[in-house]
Amino acid sequence: MLTAIVTQTGDQVQVRLVSSETTDTTMPEAVLMSASAEAGSTPKTDAEVKTPPNPVNPAINEMLWAAGSFFVLFALMRYFLFPRLKKGTEARYASIRSNSEGAVQVKADAKTDVAEYEKALDAARAEAAGRVDAARQTVDNQRTAQLAQVNARIAAARAEADQKNAAARAAAQGDVAAAVATVATRVAELALGKAPDASVVNAAVASTMEGSRS
Known part of the structure; x- marks a missing residue:
């Protein structure tokens, strides 16, 4: 089995074929290339000597496919995905804002209801106090009237008794x-x-x- 060994010294490139079974070196062909030889070589020889293409560099069709995929993804993002995302975000923000405003309104309504309740409670207390005072005044008036009637009856009975006693006496x-x-x-x-x-x-x-x- 032959193994190719390529060596370069300056502007010269040497190719050797070495057999793996023996240590002898077989040189069926030696290629010496100098600057003068390169100048007189054919285009085919120049193409063979040129550095092979770098496999890392992408091909044109790969670049076209990548660019097309990028533009398709950009179009999808620009006209479909981003508007939906923006619409959903705006809807979520509007919902949160509406809920916040609703909570503020509910809080304000609760404060208004509490104020009205306290006002009604104060009015009820004042009305109850007025009724109690009126009832107390009525009771006092009735008691005074009854006491006056009793005193009048007692005075009349006493006068009648005095008259009877005087008449009897x-x-x-x-x-x-x-x-x-x-x-x-x-x-x-x-x-x-x-x-x-x-x-x-x-x-x-x-x-x-x-x-x-x-």
């Missing part, structure tokens, strides 16, 4: 005076042998009873 005094006058007349008649004057006896009895009461 007067009647009793009249009876007592009549009885005393009768007894005094009888005693004077027994003592004097004649009946005294009734007016004198009544005056004496009345004077005596007035003196005893004073």
